[in-house]
Amino acid sequence: MRHYLSSITISRSAHSRAAGGPAFFAKSGPPSLRKKEVMVDVTHSRSRRVGKFSRTAVALFGAGILLAGCASNNDDGGTTDGDTGSASIVTGMINEQGDAGTPVAGGTLTYGVQVLASSLDPTKVAARGGSGGEALAAVYDVLVSYDTATGEFEPKLAKSLETNDDGKTWTLKLRDGVKFSDGTALDANAVIASIDRYNAGKGNGAELWVASVTSMEASDAATVVFNLNTPWMRFPSMLALGHGMIVAPSSQQGDKFTAVGAGPFTEGVFSPSVERIFKANPAYYGGAPKLEQLRMVALNGPQANLESLNSGQLDVAYIRGLTSAINSAKSAGYPGYIDVLNAGSAEIINNREGRPGSDVRVRQAIGYALDPELIDQRAENGEGLPGSELFGTTSQWHVDTPGIAYDPAKAKELLSQAKADGYNGTLNYIVLSEPKDHAIGLAVQSLLQAVGFEVNLILANNAGDIVQNVYVKNDFDLAHAGIGLYESIPDLGLYSTTNSTSKSNTAGYANPAMDQLIADLQQAKDNASALAVISKIQTLWNETVPSAPVGGLASFWAWQKNVHGVVPTATGIMLFDQAWMGAK
Template sequence: MFCGAALVLSGCVSTGADGGATTAMSDGAVTVGIIGDQPDGGDPADGGVLRFASYAPVRSLDPVKTQASGTTGGTELAAVYDVLVRYDAVKDEYEPRIAESLEESDDGLTWTLKLRDGITFSDGTPLDAAAVVASTERYNRLNGPDAQVFTDSVASVEAADPSTVVYTLNQPWRQFPAMLSLGHGMIVAPGAGEGADFTPIGAGPFTVKSLGQTTLELTAREDYWGGAPHLDGLSFVSIAGEKPKIDSLANGDIEMAYLRDPSYVDQATQQFPGYLHRYSLTDQIQLNSRPGRPGADERIRRAVQFALDPEAVNQRVDGGVGDPGTTIFPEWSKWHDAAQIGPAFDPDKARALVGEAKADGAATRLTYVSVQDERSKKYALTAEAMLENVGLTVDIDFVPTVTDMVRRLYVDHDYDIGYTALSLPDAAPYIRLYSALSSTSTNNSSGYRTEEMDALLAKIQQAPDEDAKRAAFAELQQQFTEHAPMVPMASGSNFVAWSPNVYGVTPTMDSVMLFDKAWIKK
């Protein structure tokens, strides 16, 4: 086993449902862990299909096309491919899964991974070091999520022998194991193919029965390396809206649901057991800084920053149950300190900036792209009122689905402003910050690119200890406050709720759930 530098969050550790631990702040609020009252389930029972209402339907089971996070298909991918290592958020430790061990060299430039013996893909071929190298090269060549941070940081990936993979880094990176718990750690079989010929062949506990527009059906593997799963299968279903998910869970129509709307997370944690995980930057206003857009003028970006009041948004949109704030890392995060100061709500300063920019010919009409769900609509209308109060004009363009929103912001860059979430886990915030802010990242949808930001990201990655990293994050916060590449609005929680008769679900990085030991009490 190999560990992080410290616990994810300081505070006490208590026992949660099914023997899981939780980490809490000094006021008792849980920050991460399995929570809720649930009786001892006794001995595991075999059989049954577990029905899970995901945050959004997965459209592809190719890891290069699907972000390996709890909100975007990571749980589905992990069921098919497993992961090289699992992250335990409560202990802040990376535990071997497909890997038997992972060790860092004294100089921090080499990580050596040993594989377990006898693991095979579902097509019967061996999962050996050559397969890991081939899957990694495929992932990077096809530009899978976070491929750029990997290729910028890793000089080489080599099979030293059939069971040993050596990762040589360009610079020390203490959080490198996080990459192997996400997409790069989901190993695709050599025979899987590419493009239209792709077949999801992995070493996970389940295989694909069918994939439709709104459902995914998986079947248990009897020859899974960790032993045959207790469940007969998994069924991932699409349910629009978080209240219908909670109702379906209460009625027994599903066994699990992924929730992130603060008001419904608050409701569900009072009603069901499940896994709670707090994140930084779950709410932010994204601004398009590309040439030809109003946000290319820094005065417009800063006007938006000063015009928005996170506290008022929390009251109007979430009934006061959210965690508003203008710092990237809130007080509960181990990366927060007093030096991280966000901008203050100041509509007068916003009006002055709008007037100044407008006098110089800057555009002040913004297209706000939003999904049509209940909370997003409230958010858009609240932001519209605040922005128009300082002299900006806002046109809201509602799109049908999260997929459409992603295309507008991250593919077509056809927007001026929009509500997004980076959802930074304390374990590995650098990966998503790099993806969103690096000059070389193709996932930099805001178009904000500066040498100063690139230097700050490098400082964060290479920080030798937590104090140095915290200081680098304070510099990043200063950059956000002075130049407004995006506007932090709130941190928040994701809650994966399950019915009281579900046991053995294991969380990993970014609220991805593992089901190899899961079972349903009859």
Template structure:
């Protein structure tokens, strides 16, 4: 498999795995159901971390959401659920996102400055920073690493190449980036995978070796068991207080929380609304993030799919009630809604498609008059998607659509059917879109030229609106454009949205110094254990 295909399918695997938790904790106990309550999912830090001077020593045990198996930033669109925290520990990030101010500040780099119209960005590096192999992390190294990322088809390479005209090392500590057009959110790229700078020596051998300038270095990896990183004594910010990090995976959200409660883990990465509510109500501190378009269905728009018919897409959107999905899968906890961006988002609330069974029935009847045979195929993952599938079957049955459900063993098979074979009409999916990356995520998921457009959605007007969003120069312009994107979404129905999705990195009361970053990544250079 080529690197380009590997990176695309890895990012799609994350999308499948994220939504795969949708029904993992579904319960049949009616007493457990509650009215959906989103107030518990307020974005930001929850609780307090220990005060005082960091205690030196110890190993931080992290129970992750998904196992990181490839340590090259090219291989994934890094976020806190796909291995972004682990990669940031090895490579660091050029810029850090401050959730409280919404601004980007220097992390591995010293600072960044944009010109007045956001067409040129000047990145200033810190003097004396070295990779863990002893070589200099200077402007030439930054340019070389990003060029490597682009050449090898990193997950965000297509967007970068479309928006960035050039980059150059102006002097040993300065990199200048020139945009094709104004790009207000370019800094996000340097805070995610492209900004994870890889040393030249990483490619010196036949097999990739993870060599970065982060606070930790690669120690050992046993597939299916654990990843261990050890402290980098030469880290530019000073040697970490911790001796090492250990990442392990528990297959269920409840199991992940249970090991944290039992004291067998210090940090737990959670993406199940019901389990997150349990963690917060149990007074476990952490970092809360909410991603818009976090739960839903990808629609096959390609020729040959019955859902190439926009009337049928509108009918399905008018029939599938997110509140029902939330009640049956998350015991009533969550942020259900058909809108792209909820009130909890910087860009919300927008007004999504309305639930209207009368209109849905009329649209299905019209489609049947035009030859629709009344059946739609739903694709899910075995053991975790059946409850969702049953809900979809029941709700679409009310408007005259018979759903034929197929369940595959796991995400690899899901990707093959959705991305390679296009053998589906509806499939469980997540288009998780954090506020700090709204343009990159919408471009990747829904622009007709994007290689990550899993549904094959192509709409000239939507393309233009997304492109305008990317070149907007003020937050007000972005907000106005997002409103227009929602209007076009309601008309063309690119996908089905069941709601936004909370993500919670929870930790015990013994953990201090964890720094929230973008996309549910946390930075661990200052982390320590009180015990």
């Protein structure tokens, strides 16, 4: 059977999941939209502080393992009739606009991101929404886009992507006449050269690609054939991110890199820590963008983004991880897109030899000692998404197997066993000194000390120190961050953060049984099979506790009511090629 991405695409619809049917289905009419809604309902100790912290550090470390691996969230879809002001999280498009009339050309759209992309080289910036993905997509576009409402992957720069052997061989057809902004053709050889460059530069996801794709061939100027070592039905997800952002051959001249792509915009002004400005590309294959310019700025976190949206200084605001700000924006009626990063809030345990977490009993004791609902109450006044499972209830990948349960008595017992064998009970715990994270840190410290741990809370205020100590030197026992599992790329998220050989495995967890389950997930032929494997992964996770998730992380991309045509894709990247602004 031959599957076509141009007309038959990967589905994660509620129907396919319930029926356990194939992961592909033919479109017939408008996609059905899915709504997931979740209602959610300690003592202090000593701490020491390291420096002064800015919200920019949250952008780097609040994504936790994502910083080192795949920046971790949810690309879920749904719709609502304008749900406002409650403690519920509804994923998908909300406060949707009616018919906006004829698109208007001109103007500069200002987008408040979490952190400005430091480079436009896809090998140096992970393609994730709010932290560089939009900048890359503006210049390069993507071969394949992800429909967040249906869970389908659809051709964008590509004309089609098909498999005729259930996912072991994929054939990509390119659109006719697509050119890079330097006037050269985006052909099959350019695609292969760009992907080879990406893998050589160890771009995000390169490890999984190299482990999975045995060869790429240009069968003609418009066709690339990808040969995999095993079937992989979610392979298109890789072409929706960094691998699918094709860099022109002219971009690299010796050590000098110039951002040349076939996207809707070209690079304009870059003022580090201030703004990035992109200019419309009149030769864009989809037609010249309506916007004259796209401007990205990084403010001081989600509350500042909300306030700037309210004052009219921002046209689009990324409001990440602060439920009170998300609910305020919803109540104000702003249109936009809500996303949930699965296991976006977690306690990362250093599993390496010589660390307390090398003893599975210590890891288990940490897991049993944590009460996600109490932590959420302290950090988010009970408005967040607490949970110890890898994929929360808003996720299509949520399974009936629960996460590790709060059980302080069992935690005490396990810790006592470890102490009897010589462990002194001390943990060095790194947390960012930002109000929400600090509150989480205090709650976690209190819960762990209640079962017998002695926790040294280290408040880190410098993103560089976090990177060096946690990600480079691995000099920590416990760190508050996030595992970060996106809806569109569960294979990549689990492989990057958990596989024994992955350089992005910040926890240092190594378990052959888990490696095999992650491989089984990659090879799952349909959603039902994938869910069965995820259930086994959750069971083994509960037994071995690589790290301890404490909740999902919600984000809201909100825009002014005169902004139209913003389209979300994989990992919460917003696409602006069809965006335009009407009169205020």
